[in-house]
Amino acid sequence: MQRIETAMIEKAKALLSSGEVTRVLGWKKGELGYDVEPCVFKSEESLKDFCYNVFCGANLSKYLVEESKKEGKILVFLKPCDSYSFNQLIKEHRINKENVYTVGVECQGKVDPYKLKENGIEMVDSAVETVDTVTVKGKEFKKEEIILGKCLTCTKKPLSYDDIISFNEKREPVLDRFETVKKLEAMTADERYAFWKDQLSNCIRCNACRNVCPACTCTKCVFDNDNSGIASKANSDSFEEKLFHIIRAFHVAGRCTDCGECSRVCPQHIPLHLLNRKFISDIDRLYGEYQAGEDTDSKGPLTNYTTGDVDPSDVFGGNN
Amino acid sequence: MTNEALIPVIGVITDIRKDTPDVKTFRVVTPDGKKAFEHMPGQCAMLSIPGIGEAMFSITSSPTNTEFMEFSIKKCGCVTSWLHACEVGQQVTIRGPYGNGFPVTKDFKGKNLLFIAGGIGLAPLRSVINYVRANRADYGTVDIVYGSRSMDDLVDFKEIEEEWKNEKDFNVYLTIDRPQEGWNGHVGFVPAYVKEVNIPTDRTAVLCGPPIMIKFTLQALLELGFEKTQVFTTLEFRMKCGIGKCGRCNVGDKYICKDGPVFRMDQLEELPSEY
Amino acid sequence: MQKIGVFVCWCGSNIAATVDVKKVADVLRLEPGVVISETYQYMCSENGQALIRNAIKENGLTGIVVCSCSPRMHEATFRKTAESAGLNPYMVEIANIREQCSWIHKDMDEATEKAIVLGRSAIAKLKLNAPLTSGESAVVKRALVIGGGIAGIQSALDIAEAGYEVDIVESSATIGGNMAKLDKTFPTLDCAACILTPKMVDCAQNENIDIMTFSEIESVKGFVGNFKVQIRRKARFVDEKKCTGCGVCMQKCPSKKGKNEFNMGLNNRPAIYIPFAQAIPNVAIIDPEQCLKLKNGKCGLCAMQCQVNAIDYTQKDEIIEREYGAIVVATGYKPISLENFNEYGYDTYKDVVTSLELERLMNAAGPSDGHLVRPSDHKEPKVITFIQCVGSRDTSGCGKPYCSKICCMYTAKHAMLIREKYPDTEVHVFYIDVRTPGKNYDEFFRRAVEQYGVDYIKGMVGKVYEENGKLMVQGSDLINNEQVVIPSDLVVLAAAIEPNPSVRKIATMVTASIDTNNFLTEAHAKLRPVESPTAGIFLSGVCQGPKDIPETVSQASACAAKVVGLLSKDKLKCNACVAHSDETLCTGCSVCANVCPYGAITYVDKEFRIGGGKTETRRVASVNEAVCQGCGACTVTCPSGAMDLKGFSNKQIMAEVDAICKR
């Protein structure tokens, strides 16, 4: 899999030197192996720190909201899931596509450093990846043991690119993405309440989920806007953690591409994607399957309707 | 003083004076008619209306006024709009005093003083000017250069005309940005006027006004031969706690609410320009 | 600081009997911002309004809350009151303490407490109200009448007479509607055609009237004063301008098996036909289902015969777009389908007919040239039994819950006419009640019974069955308390009438509200009976509710008067409660435009200062206030909260929520 990184660097160098792009949005090596960070490279020379490996989980598309406003074209590498976010942002006029050169890159699932740690691996010098395995510090792991939750269920296919770098067929997802949602739906209301009470009580309102979310690109979020009526900074009451997450999920409903960044970045490991997936699963169930970001022109399910839509009294699935 | 400082006391607005179309001066006392606390010129206080918010304002009245405090407030945000809409008798909460204030007993003492203000920038200077008037013997000549957009936007016009101009060794120079009917005085921007008046460099200068005015006036003063160590200004910044803990007004190694808001120009140069 | 006045209305005893109005006023007086709080017996009366006006002036009020009846009743009244006292009309809020409080609660304490909460909620909202001004829009001086029956004809004539252009769009091939099919009209027994056809001719000849028959409404966009309507002119395969209505083609046409719609399908007509002799326009039309040329390309006789070359087999539907200032809906009615009433044998026996079919059977221009014969064997019936309320006043779910209103009278008419023309015919009428309010109506009915000896039997019919070539009508006679079976030759069903099925589609297009029976809803049942709640849409005739011809004509004229009143204005005030976008928050993501039913939202690139003397260009939403109707769909779809609705802002509604929940 080293091959793909080399190919990407070559591509970046070629585009920089030809002047077709002025900047490259990609990932940069960290200090501990797993702490790879998104980075804008401005010269061929700076690409020495460029990397693309199993730790490049971060979704780069949101950076383009600002980057595409700047002078000159930027090259961006998009994993399949990032490309859905990219498309959705194009649809919402948040990215100036003229200024972006997109290169799709193969992804066979990215590693979750926390899962590595649970498996006793802390620092990583190098990781060797195959389609199905990752070998770290001489220990071989099956992908499903250590990849990010969002990657376990990923069915996303690369969408239209200016260019694509891919050498292998995409892995099949290991899990059905609605499995946990269904499990929760099957619980009693009391059990569900207890589950979410525990989960959300950990929320520290750091806003990482919001700030990383490619669907949350508001100039000013309603929660930061003292005029919105629901502004809040800390969960001063358990109500506020619910308010924040319900409203946030609702605001991205029909627009969320299920990129899973919210759960990846949550410092308290709250499975926030389960909120978004509930909306997605309801949308699929009630209004027909819809994948946000699959195209750049369709009407989202919440800005659309059919006269025969189900009545709100009949939407409840699962247990009461 | 302890962090009881975060717990305010009640203040009653006993008088509201409309100075300019968007500036009103509020007189505040405690419910039993006293001054809420003593302060020095240039110091600030936190006024708040529960449910609306809390904001820092410089105390406009002089410490020598023993009866009440005054705040000249320009309508620009939530709290100020609310204050502008309220009536005499309204209670607010007040805490303070905060900040270092002007060095009236140190650097200023025995000096000739030059006050330069633009618009609402006169508010913090009014306190020190009236303090100087009350302790006239401790200071030398006082020059005041004050400008605003128009005649109507000159704060405290009445006090300036009726009292300051009649004070001994007080020279008051007023200017407005554009010519206006009924105005016989100077027309032009403050920095240019400062140069025009050609004030001797033996003054200790105090600047207050919008950032752009400060910038050009300082330049003018330097051109006239002033040293940066002779020039003071007072900064505006978003503050919350007022006691150097909440971190909001931290710039470099200074907390504006505690170490400021009054700074000498050469001190400011040692700070990152994030104010 | 706000100065709010609270005015609590007693509404005589309507409110004061269950709500302690004095206490409401006293409690609300203590709310911050309230400077005056008073009660009065009838706040909407001139004296009550004067009280409000004076209070506004004397106290310099910045807003008022009226605790009274529903805002749907008197909001406009009090807004005018406020305006006349120099207050912006939108600085008025109504707390509905009658319909939603005093009238539904019996306990005084409970009702008073609720009234106080509703008052607080109105005060909380009012504090966030901003003075609003409505924009203005021009009025297109032309009206559209949908439906060419007597209602549409009368409305169109009156509007045209007042000097405005008006288009009639009729879905069938001629105007005239149901009335054209009638024989005689009650209670005067004059011939329907004699009084209707002159009006039809007037329409055709009036320069201000443009008749579009065989046409349907395709889409309606816009708003009061500025509707843009697409009209589908269906292909009739005959050039309307060329055809002289000579009728030669009809005689030559070899395909003569089309059901004659005008005669309720009781006889046949050729594939090319003129609906009836006095049709307007008097122009032929080809039924493509019947026409050999159109079906298999072989024939073309009519084209050969036509002296003016009016036949055009290649004609296609055409869509035209026109602008109107007002729209009259006059879509009329049709008898209900009788499939739910098998007990009467309508589908089984040819000699069970509906009243409208009977009209044709008795009409001189009908299938039997006015000679009353029964459809099965064309013999004169000797015993005729009428069954009333077939599908009317029916709460079983098979029919309609309402009274169709016209059946009692037309049945009396039929009975009378039959007895007059065929005195040896026995006539029985099964009825539930006979309802004959109206000028000369009851006299008319009594003549049928007393003078013409019609046998009225109070009771319902259980079933109709055939026995020995007779139709046996089995029913109960409630007065004699016995079962009766009447062997009849002809059975006539007074089928209920229902709104034309097309009305639902039209109502959706013009955004008029419609009730559960598909009758269009009037803006006010008593005070605004000819207007729809949607501005610029007016209701004429049975589409609003069952009515007879005189009523229909009066309503049509009333409707025309309203239309003329609207068209006579050069400018209209727009809705002031419109959406607006806070451009500092808007990201230009376009979701709001997706849900706007009026296409009121567009996007513009705008420059913004971003501090430090820099600017940036951003795409932001912009609302066309003349087009926005203020539904608020955009406000909820906007994630950043940039879109808000004036008069119903997020903050206002949340303030109401807060006030209601405070306890």
Added chain:
Amino acid sequence: MQEMNNEKRPLIVAFCCNWCSYAGADLAGSSRLSYPADVKIIRVPCSCRVNPMFILKAFQRGADGVIICGCHPGDCHYTTGNYYARRRMSLLFSMLDYLGIERERTRVEWVSAAEGAKFSAVMNDFASKVAALGENKRLEDLRCKE
């Protein structure tokens, strides 16, 4: 399930669209069809004006049930507003259910201007179901209840 005692009546916030349901409520009033005083109506132009924020805010402030009433689908005064409202509320209420909030605390009903009787019946039914659930504990803000 705890019964509400008399001092603590359930509080129900009803958002009614101006054209149908608010008029339906008026008709219930003019027909003297009673329903509990616990129901307090907020008039909105259309059911599509109801923002999930309002609903959560109502619960935060102490409401025990929230009901949204609009024109029957197809009869919206603004043509399509209630279709959007229907989707939004379907998803929102399903989400609240997913979080373990009692289903009976939220409801959407289509009430036309002619359905005064329905309005009254719906409110009676909703109020009694909410009362049976007892106080709203799962979406409460304790600060508002002190």
Added chain:
Amino acid sequence: MKKIAYKNLDLLYKEIAGAQELYLPVKVAKATNFKKYEDGVEVDIKSLQTVKSAKDLFFPQSEDMMEFKTSGKNIEIIDARKTPAPFVLFGVRGCDLKSFEILDRVFLAEPVDTMYKAKREAVTVVTLACNNPESSCFCKVFGVDASNPKGDVQATIVGDEMFFEPLTEKGRALLDSLKCLEDGDATAVEGEKKAIAEKIDALPFVNLDLSEFKGENLMKLFDRPEWEDLSKACLGCGTCTFVCPTCQCFDIRDFQTNAGVKRFRCWDSCMYSEFTKMAAENPRKNQMQRYRQRFMHKLCYFPSNNDGEYGCVGCGRCVKKCPQSLNIVKVIKKLGGKNND
């Protein structure tokens, strides 16, 4: 020296909690944070680090200060500060303990923050040596000895036993009150400490060079061009701030209750774009400036006001928690001095 078998720790917790409130690392859902000990909680004492630091106990994320009741034009102020009951904070690691000193310098400086002070005085801190420090740990750089944290009581896990040594009067009183403890021998503890110290010395970041971070370099550091690249990926969220044991920025906010107005303070973050925003201007307009502020404050501004004491304890929470893997180590490596290469 006292000790208890590891498997009997629950007895200890119960005994402490029987006398006063006990706070210790508790796992709820998938995250471990300091929470109150109650029956049935899942204590996660071995977890090296809680997500939120122990500062939460003295400077909680949200804390009521006062209430206001208004009627007409009048306002009534009601003090809402609560006097805390004595409590035990159990399982504090060396880095978090060090952070208390740093917070003390802020909150106990004149004018003293009474809300903070009351809680600091009410606490008995039981520290716990770090048996298994992680690669993200660099507390040693800031003078913390994670093998020997000096709280009121020092606890050390050795094998299947936990040893306790009182270091203050408060600590002694706590230990004396506990009946479930038995006497223990110090030798094993010394050995463990030594072993830990060796592990720490082998960590990757223990030799970070901080020599450039000093008051006189303030403007020079401020103007370094590297900030642009360092902050590029910053999302402007508050994760680093909220997991940081030394960050102490707060906001004061009002909440309208049904009865009046509650004024509370809550954590704020200098990383938030709204942090310094005023009506018309924002002195820190872009994320680079906000990012720089946070690290300059910890590494330069704070020490220059506090006798060279850094505003960082090297706990490594930001290293582990930053969504985009930005962190203070990367800043120190770039700007701290020559020896970082």
